[in-house]
Amino acid sequence: MNITKKLKDIYTFLMVDIWSIGKGDVSKMRFLFYSILKKLLLAIEFTTTKRITSAAAALTYSTLLAIVPIFAVVFGIARGFGYNKYIEEWFRESFSSQPQVSEIIIGFVNSYLVHTKSGLFLGIGLLFMLFTVIMLISNIERTFNDIWQAKKPRSMFRTITDYTSMLLLMPVVIVITSGISIFFATIFKQIEDTMVIGSLAQFFLQLLPYVLMSGVFIALYLFMPNTKVKLSCALVPGILAGVAMQGLQLFYIHSQIWVSSYNAIYGSFAALPLFMLWIQISWLICLFGAELCYANQNMDDYAFKAKTEDLSHRYKMLLCLVLASRICRNFSEGAKPLSALKLKLATGIPIRIVNDLLYQLVQINILTEIPGGDKDGESLYQPAECITRLSVGTLIDRMEAQGKWSLTIDVKQLSSIAWKKIIAERNTYLNSQREVLLKDL
Structure with missing residues (x-):
């Protein structure tokens, strides 16, 4: 008891x-x-609660489609630098928990590179590679934007430039980091007989994969969401995700007994479901780290417990009036536009609800957003029209009219005396509210 x-x-x-x-x-x-x-x-x-498992499954599918084209680019660049032998060793070591899969992927990549010598296959192969890689990066960005409550995706220009830079830089970074790992491994091997320095070097060599993996996750948390992410908030989640990924590697390596029994049942086919499981768990670790990063940056007592969809229509309207009036009054005084964080600090409304309501106010053309207008890269907000035209009645009318009429009903039944009275009183109410400007609240 x-x-x-x-x-x-x-x-x-x-x-x-x-x-x-x-x-x-x-x-x-x-x-x-x-x-x-x-x-x-x-x-x-x-x-x-956010269906992260489903998102991880979708990313697993995209990863399976994109993994061969991505590593074809990596291997191609590595061969250009004369690193083809070392990059295969790095790849096998990275996939040491999946030795069968690593050999299969290397075989696919080599076959891919051989066949790209023909002109027709080269064009089709490049198109397929670009499609699969862009689909993977787009799915990652969409998932991270959902986590960060980012309503707007990247613009077309930023999508092209960012995705192209990722596609071109990722192979170079992999080749460089693998080269650095090989360089340090060679140096440490020469001094391993030294008692103190050798043991210290061995420790740093074992620590290097954790550092590199943590760096990858930190960079992913910083640059993938279409919003401003602070380095201090991404640091710890990135390190935890990197350590967890290395722990997953070790778990798979040391669980060969279970894997062997699985192979006995499914034979050579066992490599695929085990590899898919490994990828899905990896994405779950990554997305959990992203959620932790989001919570780390936006921690605000009960802010997360409050959801915009849980608010009543009346209370949501009141909060919209509070935010819009603050922005309009600020504009009438000639002050600088306000960010969501400054509005949260000024009104006490949780930041998550502030972001949702500001998005709605932008959608109904009460406010306009200035992307990256703040020195920290945060969006700023100001009135979308002349403040002498923005009234309480205008906001109420547009908020209630937001959305689409998806049903067709017989309007003749609304022509009775009672309905005409309701509509007339409604118009009278809105006209009276239009006399009160938002800046005067």
């Missing part, structure tokens, strides 16, 4: 009480511990 009560108390504390604890309520160390715990709880909650 006591155990049940204790478990219930712990559950209540984690679900309710911990979110109302302020800095002055506990010591600094305990508040830091609670903050870390809240971020982990939020990341776990988002991972379980």
Whole structure:
């Protein structure tokens, strides 16, 4: 009975009480511990409620399509540098937990490169490569934007430039990092007989894959979402994801008994489902790190517990009036446009709801967004029309008219005296609200 009560108390504390604890309520160390715990709880909650598993499955499919074309580019560039022997060794080492898959992919890549010598296959191969790689990067960006609540994708110009740079730089980075790994491994091998330096060098050599993998995740968390991500917020999630990925590698390497029994059942076909499982778990680790990064940057007590879709229409309208009036008044005073963060600090509305409502106000042409207008790269907001025309009635009318009429009904039944009275009183109400300007609130 006591155990049940204790478990219930712990559950209540984690679900309710911990979110109302302020800095002055506990010591600094305990508040830091609670903050870390809240971020982990939020990341776990988002991972379980945002269908991250489905997103990881979709990314697994895209990865399977794009992996051979991507590594064909990598191997082609490596051969141009004379690194073809070393890049294959690096590839086998990276996929040491999947030795069968690594040999199959290397065979596919070599066959791909041989057949691209013919003109027709070269053109079709390049088109297929570009399509699969762009689809993979686009799916990754869409998933990260969903995590970060980024409503707008990259512009067409930025999509072309960013994706092209990723496609061209990724093979070069892989070749360079593999070359650095080989260089350090060669140097450390020469001094391994030294008692102190040799053991220290061996430690750094074992640490190098963790550092490189963490660097990859940090870069992914920083540049993939179409929003401003702080380095300090991406650092710890990136390191945790990198360590988790290396741990997954070690788990697969040391679980050969289970893999052998799986091979006994499925034969050579076992390599594919095991590889797909490995990719999906890898994406789950990556997306959980992205959720943790999001929680790390946007931590704000009960902000995450409040969802825009849970608000009543009346309260949502009130909050829209608060935000729009603040921006219009700020504009009338000749001050600089406001960002979502500044509006959150000025109004006390959770940042997640501020972002959602600002997006709606932009959609109905009450506000206009200036992308990257802040010194930190954050979007700024200002009135979309002359502030003498933006009234409370205008905002209410546009908010209620947002959306599409998808049903066709017989309007003749709305021509009765009672309906005419309702419509007339509605128009009178809106006209009276149009006399109150947003800047005057």
